[in-house]
Amino acid sequence: MTKNIDINSIARPNVVKLMPYRNTREDYPGELFLDANESSFGPANLVSNSNPPIPASQELDPLQTNRYPDPYCIKVKERFIAKHDCGLSIDNIFIGSGSDEAIDNLTRVFCKPGVDKCLICPPTFEMYEMACEINDIEVLKIDLKTSNRPFQLQIDKVIQTLENDPLIKIVWLIAPGNPTGVALNQKDLLAILESSYKGIVAIDEAYIDFVGDGYQSMAKYVSKYNNLVLIQTMSKSFGLAGARVGFAISSPEVIKLMNSVKTPFNISVLAQNAAFEALSPESIKSMRRIVSEINHTRDEILVPALEKMPNVKAVLGSGATNFILVQFCSSDGTVSNDFTKKLYEILATEFNVLLRNRAHLPGCYGSLRISIGTRDEMYRILEALEKAFEKLNKE
Ligand SMILES: Cc1ncc(COP(=O)(O)O)c(C=O)c1O
Structure with missing residues (x-):
């Protein structure tokens, strides 16, 4: 099936009326x-x-x-669509200062402050909720499953909620997930697109380059479902977090609205140049080599070593991203957020090792998220963990 929603009828009327800023050089x-x-x-x-x-x-x-930069980053978009090789055109791409800008922009295009709602599925990336809070949008939550296919969608509940509430303008999903590290089942994502829901289905693919065989970006579905918006970034696999370049891939109707809301020169000359160079065919090959090194380090060095440590209860999420989610326990095997917080603080204050505490999120009890760096960095974190456990186990 295909879906062809009247995008202007679900966007904010004031945004539909906007005339994008135009400079003389256009x-x-x-x-x-x-x-x-x-x-x-x-x-x-x-x-x-x-x-x-x-x-x-x-x-x-x-x-x-x-000179002011190209407002539409045409050269970067040309290389980005060549990477995807699935019939996308420049009209399918929005570029933001990081995908954070794309997330905020999409929220402002579709959600009327004080009226509309978004749906998120925790544990999830915090920027969706933050964009909603900034824009006075109510956030509905349906947690991911915690048992029986952990960190997958409660798909029936999600679809039912979306179909029954026309005020939900955006559902925010991540594939593969942060902080879960688990790739959402694409059958579920397609079921949402196929449902009678008439809002935006935003799927954040920030970590898509790290997923193994068979799991691909959903970019090829953008021509079938005009309410699908994919979010991607140059901050992860391409190593350009400091340049701040992120993408939305969607139908021309959605992209047109996003472009009319953005500030005219949102991507600097320096960032456009960095992204253009990083998207060259040679650089994409290099990115793939780095991704396979990161995946190897994760699966062959870090995860096996962690699984041997008595203070590691479980590696909860792993296998599809450049980070893993690890649940820790005290020497008697008890998991507690208290123990995990102490571990997190000792690592930061005594070993200068910074991890991300995710213990407060649903399904992440007692867990820290660890980014995968170089092999040396992983040996250093393993050593720091051993020493921190020694100290904590004596308490
Ligand atoms: C799922 C997800 N989306 C988006 C981002 C933000 O990326 P950017 O650096 O492009 O703003 C992150 C960053 O951690 C992320 O995990």
Whole structure:
């Protein structure tokens, strides 16, 4: 089946009416650019000391950082759609300052403050709820299962809730999940798309490059379901968290609205250049090599070593992401958030090792999330854990 919702009828009416900011350079090619109040001299630190100052040369400032960037990041989008190779076009892509911007933008496009709702399935990434709180949107929650296929959707309940509440404008899902590290069953995701729900199905694929064989991005479904929005990022597999580049992939109707809400020059020249270089065919090959090293380190070094430690109760989520979720226990095998908090604090204060405490989230009792770094970094965390356990077990 396909789904073709009237996207404008579910978006905020004020957003549908918006005319996107347009700069003069979108209308004329130009040669002498005196339209945007930029500096013709270039970055001040690269301008000569002479009087009058001589503008920085192209050699000194090859990216022309004195000029505003391309508002639509066309070169980056061209490379991004080539990576996906499933018939996407530039009109299917929004680029944000990290996927955090895409999440906030989508919330603002579709949810009327004080009226509409979003559905999330905890444990999940905190930005969805945060975007809702900032925008005064009610958040409904249906936890992931904790037993019998742990960290999968309670699919019947999710679909029933979505079908029965027209005020739910977005359902936020992650595949594979954070902090669960588990890939959601794509049959469930397709069942949501196939249901009679008439809102946005947002599936965050931040960790998609780490999933093993057979599990692929749902980008090919964007042409079938115009309410599907995929979120991706250059912060994880591509190693560009500092550049802040994230994507939404969706139907042209949704992308048009997202582009009209964004600030005109949201991605800097430097970030666009970093993303463009990282999406070259050679760099994508390099990314895949790094991903396979991270997956090897996770599965062959970190997880087996952790599973031998008496203070590790279970590796709860692993196998599909560049992190794992680990449940800890005291020497008598008891799991408690108290023990885990002490461990977390000792690691941070005595060993300068920072992990993420997820113990308060549903299904994550007593758990910390550990990012997978280099092999050396994993040997260091294993050593720090041994020493921290020694100390805690004496208490
Ligand atoms: C599921 C998920 N989505 C989005 C993000 C944010 O990514 P970005 O750095 O692109 O804002 C993260 C970051 O941890 C994440 O785990």
